[in-house]
């Protein structure tokens with residue numbers, strides 16, 4: 464998957480990809496005591512641009528705050544480091560992965576919150592579920608694994624250990640021949656995909672669920688909510704039942720990795736009619752125009768890699 468060349472920003476320095484290593488007794492590896500982000504860069508007529516960089520770094524620091532990580536670098540330093548990694552690797556389109564975790568020193572569940580390592584890797588990553596899912600839609604299943612509730616884990620934090628829940632869900636989906644899993648929350652309503660938020664469209668109205676439905680507050684979700692409103696669609700935030708999802712006219716995933724991916728089927732039941740998803744297509748096309756710098760109105764969401 465990785466070409467294993469280029470550089471990684473590792474605790475303050477750019478180092479060769481293959482030198483970015485950790486000790487096997489690292490706390491983050493044993494207990495999942497880490498936080499991360501996923502960010503994308505898209506090429507634009509004015510050169511490569513990072514999409515919503517400040518918002519991603521803000522969420523990264525909020526995740527750090529929840530887990531009481533003493534971040535050894537300021538948000539400004541990591542912003543500069545992120546841009547430096549992309550420039551150093553000469554990427555025009557790429558995915559960026561900042562990660563911070565409790566480092567090597569001692570084991571035992573109680574972490575040393577002062578011992579935080581920070582790394583930023585980057586690579587060229589195409590469509591998360593494949594080009595076919597972007598054009599033809601994804602086939603999903605409702606998994607029996609439930610999304611954890613906010614009293615079990617802080618759902619707003621993007622923490623590495625929390626992703627074991629997503630991992631079980633997506634393995635279940637793949638093993639049963641689907642592209643992605645949809646997790647229900649503790650109320651039995653729709654929560655989200657293993658790495659995506661979910662929207663449905665019914666009678667021209669766009670609906671997604673609220674933060675207290677046990678979802679990660681996705682930055683792509685926020686983008687779509689703003690853009691759909693700007694485009695004049697009626698938008699509603701409310702609980703989404705399984706019945707609403709199955710009988711929706713259209714449904715789609717949103718996420719930095721998954722971008723805007725239509726959902727074609729849920730548990731082998733077709734969504735909408737025959738790939739006719741006009742609202743999803745409109746949102747998907749608009750999203751790609753925004754990230755590629757073709758919509759001046761949303762230029763404030765783009766940070767140029769080269770000043």
Ligand SMILES: Cc1ncc(COP(=O)(O)O)c(C=O)c1O
Pocket residue numbers: 501629655656657658659660678679680681682683684717718719720
């Ligand atoms: C569980 C989960 N939900 C939703 C999302 C979408 O978030 P964003 O749009 O900020 O990438 C992600 C991806 O980061 C995720 O891992």
